[in-house]
Amino acid sequence: MKNDIIIKGGNVFIDAQHGFVKKDVLIKNGYISNLSDCLEGNNISEDKNIESVDATDKFVLPGFIDIHCHLRDPGQTHKETTLTGTKSAAAGGFTYVVAMANTSPIIDTYELWKSTSSHQKTEGVIKISQAGAITEKFSGEILSEIFLKSSKLVSSGDKHDTPIVFSDDGCGFNNPQLFKEAASLAKKAGFLLLLHEENLSLVNKGVIHDGEKSKKLNLPGISSSSESVCVARDLIISHEVDYSPHFTHLSSKQSIDVLIGLAQSNYKFSADTTPHHLFFSDKDIDGTSTNFKVNPPIRSIHDQNALKEAIRQGLIECFATDHAPHSAKEKDTGFTNAPFGAIAFETAFGALYSSLVIPGWISFPQLVSMLTHKPASLLHLENSGYIKPGFVGDISIVDLHKWTVKDAFASKSNNSPFIGKTLSGRVLKTISEGAIVYDREN
Template sequence: MILIKGGRVFVEGKFQERDLLIEGQKIRAIEKDLEIEKDSIINERTRVIDARGKLVCPGFIDLHVHLREPGFTHKETIATGSRAAARGGFTTIAAMPNTEPVIDQPGLLEEQEERIARDAVVKVYSHGAITKGLKGEELVDFGAMASLVLGFSDDGRGVQDRELMKKALAEAKKLDKKILAHCEDESLNNQAYLHEGDLSRKLGIKGISSASEYQQLARDLDLVRETGAGYHLCHISTREALDLIREAKREGLPVSCEVTPHHLLLADQDIDLEDADYKMNPPLRSEEDRLALLEGVIDGTIDIIATDHAPHHQEEKARGFAEAPFGIVGLETCFPLLYTYLVLEGIISLERLVEMLADKPASLFGLDTGVLEPGREADLAIIDPEASFVIDVEDFHSKGRNTPFKGYRCRGKILRTFVAGREVYAGD
C-alpha cells in the first residue's frame, strides 16, 4: 500500500489537493485527508510519500518512439529506452517498426513482445509496418498483425504510391486500426537536410520543401474521404498541413495529429550548423510555421504531443550536419521543456499540456490509462514544479545524447514514476 499525501492531483481535468492511495497495481482512492489508522486498510505498514507542493499527474503517453531494438542496439535498447521514458514521467510508449528486421510480420511481433516483457520498465506497445521492409512496395498482412499492434506506420518514410496507401487505409478500416502517417513526398524533399527557407537559401543549398509534407497530406486526406479510415499524422511541422488538418476536422473526418516539442520550441533560425543534434526529419521549419503550430495547440487542432524519440550513437552524430542521421532524443526532456517554455510563459495552461500528454493519446488509441481515478491502474508521475535544473546529457538514461536542448535551464522535475503501482523511477 502506498499513500501519496497532499499533492496537487490531476483529476477530472484540473489539479486538486488530494491524497491518492495505491493498493497493488491499482488506485484505491483519491480523497482529501486520507489518514493512517491502526485498524484501517491504511495502517503503519503503508508507505507514505509526502507530495505537498508537488504535481501528481497521470503517467504520460508517447505514441511515437524509436527504441532501435532489434538491430540497432548501439543506439538504444528496450531497456534503456523504457528507463528514459520512466525518467521523463512516461508510463506508456509505442515503438515504431523501423528496426532490423523491420517489424512487418506476426512472428517478429511475438519476438518483440517477449523482449518487451523481459526488459521494459514501462508499458510498451508496438506499431506494425504498413509495407514489407518499409519499402513502400507491398502491404504487410494487416489481418495477421492487427491483434498485436497499436497501429500501422512506415514512419521514417511516406508511402509514395497513392493506390498502395488507399489499400492500406482500407485494410486498417476493416480492422478498426489507425494509420500513423509520415507525410513526405520524396519527389519534393530534394534529398536535403534543412528546411527550404531563409537558412537554406542563405547557404545556397536545396532544402526540404514544406510542400513535401502538405501535398502528401492532402493526398492522404482525399483517401480518408474515400475509405473512412482512421488517420493520424505524425510530427506535423508546417502551417499548410495544420490548415489541412483543421479543415478535415471541420468536415468530420476521422483524423488526428501530433506535434513534437522541438517543432514547438525551435525554428530553422535557431539551428547551429556545427551541431548535428539540430538535424531531424521533418526539419525545423520557419518561425511562421512554429507560431502556427503553437496556435494549433492552443485552439485544439493539434491533438497530442509526441517526442519522436530517435536516439543515435554520438559517433554517428559527429559526422557533420550533412552526413549525420536525422533525429533527436526527447523522452527525458519533453515535460520540463514544455512546462518551462510554454506553461510558465503563459502560452498554454498546465492542464492543456497534461491533457495532450496523457488523456488525449489514451482516448485516441483506446488505451485504458491516461487518467487518475479509483479502479484504474496506478500509472502516474510525481513532479516538482519548482525544481530548477539544467539539461545535462550525461544524466540521461537513454543511450542517446543527441538533443539540441543540452544546457537549457528548466523547471518541472520528475521525482517519481509509477507503472501499475510499481515505482519504476525514483530520482537520480
C-alpha cells in the same frame, strides 16, 4: 512483490476542466484504489507494507503516454536497448510508449512482432506497445504480412493479440492506391495508421528546413510541401473510405492550413507534433550541432506558431516525442551526413511546459490532458489516462522549477538539442503499475 504506495499531499490532476485538487492517492496491487482528503487518519500510513511518497507542493499526474518513439531494439542496440529506452522514458514521466517498427529488421511479420513484444515485456520498465509496419520492408509497394494477418485476426471476431498502431515511420508512404487499401482495412479492424508524411522527391536531399537559414548556412532545404502535399492526399483518400488517420510529428504551417480547411468539410483525423518543433525554430540552428537535424526538420517561427495555435484550438490533440537515439559517432559526421533524429523523452515535459504553458498558449491542465487521457482515448486504452479508483497505477510526479539540461541521460545516447537549455518543469518520480520506476532523488 510490489509494495502498495500512498502519495501524500500533492496537487492531484482531475481533468482539463477541474484542474488539480489536494488529495492523497493510494495505489494497491498496481491499481489506484483510493483518492481522499484524509487518508492519513485511517492508519493506512502506518501500515509497513505501504510505501509513503511525499508530494507536498508537487503535481501528481497520470503517467504520460507517448504515441511515437524509437527504441532501436532489435538490431540497433548500440543506440538504445529496451531497458535503457524505457528507463529514459520513465525519467521523462512516461508509463506507456508506442515503439515504431523501423528496427533492424523492420517489424513487418507477425512472428517478429510477437518475439519483440515478449522481449519488451521482460526487459522494459514501463509498458510498450510495438507498432507493426504497414508495408513490407517499408517498400510502400505491398502490404506487410503483419498488417494483413492482424486485420484478418481482428475481423475474425475473437480477441487476438495484434498491434493497435501501424506505421511506416521513417519513410513516407507514397502509393495512394495502396494507402486506400490500408485505410479501408484499418477502418474495419479499428487500427490506427500513424502517418509519417514525407514526399522524398520534394525532400530532394534536404537536411534542414528550406528557408532563410538553409540559404545562410548553404545547406540543402526540405520544403514544407514535402509534408503538406502528403497530408492533403492521405486525408482526402481516408475521407473516401470514411477513415480517420493519424498525422504524426506535424511540422509545417502548410500542413495545419490543409487540416483547418478540410476539417471545415468534416474530414476526420487526429494529429500530434513534437516537443522540439514547439520549443525550437530554425533560428536556433547554427549548423554546428547535428542534434538539431531531425525529420521532419525544425521549421520557421511562423510554422512553430501555427502548431501552437493548432494545439490551442484542439486540432492537434497529443504529442509524439519521436525519441530517436543515435550514437555520438553516427551523429558526429556533419550536417549533410549525420542521421536524422534526437533523443526526447527526458526533456519532453519541460520543453512542453516551457513552450506552451508559460507563454499562455494552453493551461497546465490542458497540457496534462494532451499527455495522458487524450492519447489514452486515441489508443483505446482502458482504465488509463486519469487518476481515478480502478484505473492503472501509472503516475508521474512533477515540479515546475527551472532546471538546466545536462549531458547526463538515462538513454544510451545523448543526441539532445536541449543540452545547456533551461526548462521549466521536471519529472521527480514515475510510478508504473504501482512500482516506482524512476526517482530523481535516488
